[in-house]
Amino acid sequence: MTSNEDFLPYNLPDISDAEIDAVVETLRSGWLAPGPRARAFEADFAAYTGAKHAIALDSATAGLHLALIAHGIGAGDEVITTPTTFAASVNVIIHTGATPVLADISLDDYCIDPAAIEAAITPRTKAIMPVHHGGSACRMDEILAIARRHNLRVIEDAAHALGTEIGGRSIGGFGDATVFSFYPTKNVTSGRGGMLTTNDDALADRCRLLALHGMSNDAWDRYTERGAWAYQVLAAGYNYAMSDFQAALGHAQFARLPAFQAQRRRLAERYSERFASLPAIIAPTERQGTTHAWHLYVIRVNTAATTINRDELIVQLKQRGIGTSVHFIPIHHHPYYRETFGWAPGDHPVADAAFETMLSLPLYTRMSDHDVDRIADAIEAIVSANPTGPPS
Numbered sequence: 343m344t345s346n347e348d349f350l351p352y353n354l355p356d357i358s359d360a361e362i363d364a365v366v367e368t369l370r371s372g373w374l375a376p377g378p379r380a381r382a383f384e385a386d387f388a389a390y391t392g393a394k395h396a397i398a399l400d401s402a403t404a405g406l407h408l409a410l411i412a413h414g415i416g417a418g419d420e421v422i423t424t425p426t427t428f429a430a431s432v433n434v435i436i437h438t439g440a441t442p443v444l445a446d447i448s449l450d451d452y453c454i455d456p457a458a459i460e461a462a463i464t465p466r467t468k469a470i471m472p473v474h475h476g477g478s479a480c481r482m483d484e485i486l487a488i489a490r491r492h493n494l495r496v497i498e499d500a501a502h503a504l505g506t507e508i509g510g511r512s513i514g515g516f517g518d519a520t521v522f523s524f525y526p527t528k529n530v531t532s533g534r535g536g537m538l539t540t541n542d543d544a545l546a547d548r549c550r551l552l553a554l555h556g557m558s559n560d561a562w563d564r565y566t567e568r569g570a571w572a573y574q575v576l577a578a579g580y581n582y583a584m585s586d587f588q589a590a591l592g593h594a595q596f597a598r599l600p601a602f603q604a605q606r607r608r609l610a611e612r613y614s615e616r617f618a619s620l621p622a623i624i625a626p627t628e629r630q631g632t633t634h635a636w637h638l639y640v641i642r643v644n645t646a647a648t649t650i651n652r653d654e655l656i657v658q659l660k661q662r663g664i665g666t667s668v669h670f671i672p673i674h675h676h677p678y679y680r681e682t683f684g685w686a687p688g689d690h691p692v693a694d695a696a697f698e699t700m701l702s703l704p705l706y707t708r709m710s711d712h713d714v715d716r717i718a719d720a721i722e723a724i725v726s727a728n729p730t731g732p733p734s
């Protein structure tokens with residue numbers, strides 16, 4: 343590495359004065375709890391996704407948990423999800439008392455393979471949780487058709503997928519519920535937060551209730567001049583609502599989404615142009631009829647065209663001041679799930695094979711064309727120094 347200043351991390355948030363001003367204004371307003379800013383964020387988010395309801399939450403994990411609980415999923419039920427995801431997708435299923443069931447992925451998008459879902463269905467299956475990996479759209483037509491045939495709910499983990507579209511329409515209203523994340527690494531951040539969208543009125547009511555301790559009216563309704571102090575607890579709910587402090591940041595960030603997405607796309611396309619002439623690297627694709635949110639730019643090392651493996655490539659990129667990440671160590675490789683469910687590496691061959699060679703390159707809006715070129719140059723130099731076959 344040349345110097346610390348030159349280090350390119352794999353991810354950085356993009357916070358402008360507009361967001362800082364919005365947060366400061368909220369701090370000065372005297373109201374930080376869930377209230378008018380969260381509601382304004384919800385209204386704009388619902389309009390953007392086209393979903394009837396948007397509910398601002400403390401995290402995507404909270405949203406996935408609520409969506410499962412609000413559908414009545416619990417002990418004795420099974421929920422099918424992907425092995426190529428973050429622990430949260432699976433943990434929330436476990437928290438309801440239900441059993442997670444993993445179904446393998448497709449190699450072209452790293453998302454759950456509809457044929458593998460079909461094969462994993464049992465009489466106990468209640469829901470499918472597809473994950474739009476890195477912002478790449480899942481095959482929702484096929485997944486929704488399977489769900490209809492077997493009377494299953496579809497809860498989309500869209501933690502990576504703000505900006506993902508199918509047929510020119512934002513995701514958010516395809517499944518029964520869709521959950522987005524505003525964790526600091528995501529395309530839009532609220533510091534920490536999430537948004538649940540749905541077209542189902544009853545589900546939305548239930549999620550709102552459960553997100554605020556099961557109380558009949560929230561603090562904004564009770565403590566402001568227009569409110570009444572009394573409330574009733576109608577369910578054993580959770581403390582999952584987004585505060586106005588978080589919403590101030592998230593809403594101001596959200597206003598910049600079109601510019602963010604345009605920049606992400608430009609950078610992703612620049613990477614892909616570079617890798618088109620580099621057989622050692624398999625670039626990500628955007629399936630026809632879908633829009634990739636480019637939350638992650640995931641490449642695979644083509645072991646037929648270079649002798650360097652993924653781990654060594656990561657080390658050598660780091661030596662050149664380039665940070666990377668891997669999304670994800672498959673769920674069935676982790677000790678907890680192996681011990682609890684008897685899962686093991688090798689259970690899901692496509693996810694296992696993808697994991698061996700995949701890595702996520704830096705992709706964030708503060709990057710320049712020069713940064714992409716520097717990373718592509720470094721990868722080209724490293725793989726060229728490690729050719730397959732005898733040196734020519």
Ligand SMILES: Cc1ncc(COP(=O)(O)O)c(C=O)c1O
Nearest residue numbers: 401402403428430501523524525
């Ligand atoms: C695929 C996936 N699902 C869910 C989550 C949980 O999101 P949050 O941190 O907002 O709870 C993450 C977090 O990164 C994720 O990557």
